[in-house]
Amino acid sequence: MKNVFLILISLLVFSSCETVVDLTLSEGQKSLVSEAVLEFPDDSDYGNVRVFLTQTASFFSDAPNLPISGANIVLNDTYLLDEHPDSMGYYTIGSIPKEIGAIYKLDIEAEISGVTGSWSGSDYLTQRAIVDSFYVVFKPGQGPFDKGGYHIHMAFDEPGDQVNFYHQKIEVSRNDTMPTYKQPDFVQIYDDELVNGQYLDFEINHNPFLLSDTVSVAFSSITEPTYLFYENINQLLFETIGIGAAPPFPLRGNLISQNDNFENSLGNFQVKNIFEKVIIIEE
């Protein structure tokens, strides 16, 4: 809230003088980056693990982050993930039994620049909120910052007897292409601090959709550590810039290094209970 306030002040009061500058930055040791998720779809008793491993790159480098191939990834000391033959650095496995409240543990062994490291992390499965309905509303534009368009609403009963955290991801197919998505519109997190126990009916997108857009919505319940991880990303990207900003900080994930060769992995391992819906925007 304070950051929104300060950004608005900057926009209104100042033709904020922004200048792109040249800087020489220190180079850090290469670190492992893990995008690891165990998803349990709403309508199934089994889940799928997806892990994408890359390594960090120099900050001003134009090259994409290098994927890491040939890693050894195991879930719960039992399930060995397979690397996708066509996508280097991408590992999967399915048919993981679902158990609400169970802890799932992921172990990774990988090589970066010829040095082997190992990492381990865990998360648990929470109960999901049951979504009542999705519906589409058209809103006309209001002023230069709001062009008007279609907004999707989601409605459900927020469980009032516990503290809940949610993750929402939107992907849009427009004219048969997938636009690159960026925060804050397409990945959002929520907690129920101010709305616990309420019947919620809210708009899930700030930027409007257009007619014929195909919108895929993935709404998940997540654990508090995973929520904090996303909140830290949000803070790092949006609350550490400009006037009155907090100092930036290294994001901490839950994949802990098991030896001295490397620091802890960036990114995290999360377990989700997920509800998915595809909506085509129509009049």
Place this chain on the structure above:
Amino acid sequence: MNKIVFVLFCLSTSLFAQDKFTLSGFIREKSSSEELIGANIICEQLKLGATTNPYGFYSMTLPEGDYTIRYSFIGYKDVIREVKLNKSQRIDINLSTFTEQLSEIVLEDEALQKVRSIEMSVNKLDTKTVKELPAVFGEVDIIKSIQLLPGVTSVGEGANGFNVRGGSSDENLVLLDEMNLFNSSHLFGFFSVFNADAIKDMKLYKGGIPAEYGSRISSVLDVRQKEGNANYFHTSGGIGLISSRLMIEGPVGDASSFMVAARRSYGDLFLALSSDTTISDNQLYFYDLNMKYNSWIGTRDRIFLSSYIGRDAFRFGSLFSSSWGNSTLNARWLHLFSDRLLSNLSYNYNNYDYLITVDQSNFDFDWDSKIKNHQFKYDFSYYHSNEHELNFGASLNSYQFEPGLISPTTDSSIVNTYEMRHKFAYEPALFVQDEWKVSERLLIKAGLRWSSFYRLGVDTMQLYSNGPIEFDELQNQYVSGDSIGFKAFTKNQIVKGYNALEPRLAIRYQLNELNSIKTSYQRINQYMHLITNASSPTPLDIWAPAGEFIKPLTGQQIALGYFHTSENQKWDLTAEVYYKKLDNVLDYIDGADLEFNENLETEILYGEGRAYGLELMLEKKGGKFTGWLAYTLARSESKVTGLSDAEPGINLGNWYPNPQDKTHDLSLVALYRLNDKWSFSGNFVYATGIPTNYPIAKYVYEGITIPHYSGRNQERLPDYHRVDIAATLRPKKNNKRKKQAEWVFSIYNVYNRKNASSLYFRESRESEGSTEAVQLSIFPIIPSVSYNFKF
């Protein structure tokens, strides 16, 4: 026989006691009858001196005899009185302003006063000088002016508050007529709350803080408003690019006077003229209202009523609005018991609050936060003799913290009402201090302050199994401690209490007429913290009191200084070194969530801090050309190691620079009075860039490029420097009319330096997949003109 001996003893005692008499009174400005603070009184024959206190009162005890007493004050003509001192006398003096070049004697007094005085680490700026300095948008600003002095810095343009000797802005006690201001800035630090037209005097203590002050460990900025012209009605004001102001003062009967000053910015009035509602619906302004009334009741009693109300308001269309400000009141009774003893009984009230309103779909709510402070103070000044001047007193502060109330503003809003717990506290204190003139060369001021702080109910405290914050090794981050329940406190039940003795010591040794060395020591406890993890605080930050889990900050400072004035008293040189040690320094874990957090203790780690430095100041006075060069070489650091060796703490437990750490800080100020019509001023400022963090790598997570950082405050923004100039034109005064006017032309940041206020990193807008560093600057070159008048 015994009776005769007794009578003779009494007679001899009586005769002995009558050898000394006291000369006392008030020194005032002749035209307005405003008391002058720090005016000098010199007994020529005995070479004894005194100065007026903050109420303009002096007292000097001398042996019976005939004396020549000289009364003087910088910028005023001396008054010399021949006094036959055969009984205690009250002599009130009126001094007339002296607009021509200052006499040698006046300069001498002011220069020697600095060498002779026991005060060190103190800076004074008269409002006349402040008004002549170049100012951004032409807005005269007291706080920006004191930043041109050694040891005083800002975190950057657009930053709230100021920093003294490496301390954060919440470590400064800012007083306006004894009223404690919790926020001393408008528009996020662009301007201060002080309307220079309403100000009579200001004094900044950076060290050697007297025992009458407490509660903040780094500095005291004591600002006094004018009393109001007691002789005739007088108006002054000005019109500038950002704001206009008006002050009216005058007598009320024979023994009273008043002063009212108002200021308002008006950028938003131009926005309202636009036909485009996306522009006209926006609002941004501030206003100040300073008021004071005083009255003499007889010759020994005086009452004062003083008030300040200031407010900032901001609105962005219909979506978002906010306002914040101080409302303060001071009621004071000054009483002269005798020519040696006076008292000052005061009541102060301050209410600082902010309100945010959000109006977005069905997410409409108000967010209200405030802090209320009542203070009673009873101080005494006893001029025991020329060797001893005693000050003692007591104070009691009560605080009511209302950190946040969220309430829905419409029936359709899905926001629940939520209110953070109110907090209550009392802060009593006692102090005693003696200024002891041991010899002509040696002067000692020793004081002791006992401070205490009590958090009281009604309150609820969370209980933890192993402390409020723990390091989760599995999650690799600090997390809230395991809560095992709550403890409730009834009204006025003590939640937590703290007590501390705070010794103060200052010593001056005069080497000769032109040179002295001084040293000081202070220990101060601070029981309230401004909760912010930003590089600079904002008006939306809240104050949190010490309690079970939030500890008081303790600061000790030792300073040593050398003071020299030249033979002709036109040049002053001051050199000071200081060292500050801080315990229970409070800092926040990475990514701390401070907004609307009922349990801040779960985001806080404690450590130690240190600040040390060298301050040099060379000042030229008198003549057409005046000014000063101030240089500070300093460090300000903290070290937070965490609760155990297995934890990273902050910056892996190593020392790291504080946001207000600036290695070098230089100010060069020049004022040149060409003639009665034209005067010019300019300043050059240079400072090391403030600490910041740069990424050491980047990575992609869920399609988002994320910079990877290491450590805290390990890099620096580019160095800051700029030049400002100003010219003041005073058209020839029309003797038929009493009106005086002047035009002030100024240019802020003459060579348009893009000083970095912050630097961040983002994906390149021109080259997808690349990243770039972006520097945010606030003020480019800004010419301005303002018109000031008085009649």
